[in-house]
Amino acid sequence: MEIQVWASLLGVVLGGLLSYxxxxxxxRVAARNEEKRxxxxxxxxRRSEQLEPLREFITITQESIRIAEERDQAPDWDAAGTPEWFAAARAPSTASGWPSDDRPGLVPSGDVPARPGLRDGG
Known part of the structure; x- marks a missing residue:
């Protein structure tokens, strides 16, 4: 009889341990899945936060390239450097919040000399 008591007690302990x-x-599996999610x-x-400034930068760059190509395709290089062109060249960068004065070389400020050899095929 004593063996039956110990056997049943052992069964209860083993069942409780397996249940635990x-x-x-x-x-643990549920917590791990939640952490992964x-x-x-x-x-x-984070990815979308990083992509938004890149998209904005690409848009501004494309607009700046378009404006520069318009100047490059002008019949006279110096005639394309009018105040209106400079205002248009600065507009894409300042309208979106990107600083234009902190980026020398991207947006011309002042008179830009003609590029030698560009128009004469050299």
């Missing part, structure tokens, strides 16, 4: 392990494992959300948010 199953719950512990389930909680949150990490994926953070990565996606």
């Amino acid at each position: 392990l199953a719950q512990f494992t389930t909680v 949150q990490a994926a959300q953070r990565a996606e948010a």
Whole structure:
């Protein structure tokens, strides 16, 4: 009779231990999955935050290139350097919040000398 008591007690302890392990494992797996989901959300948010300034920069750069090409395609290089052209050249960078004065060389300020050899095929 004593063996039956010990056997049933051992069965209860073993069942409780297996139940605890199953719950512990389930909680760990659920927590791990939640961490992965949150990490994926953070990565996606970070990615979209990084892409937005790049898209804006590309838009501004394309506009600046278009304006520079308009000047380059003008019949006379010096005639294209009018105040209106300078205002148009500065407009894409200042309208979007990108500083134009901090980027020398991208937006001309003042008279730009003619490029030697460009028009004469050299």
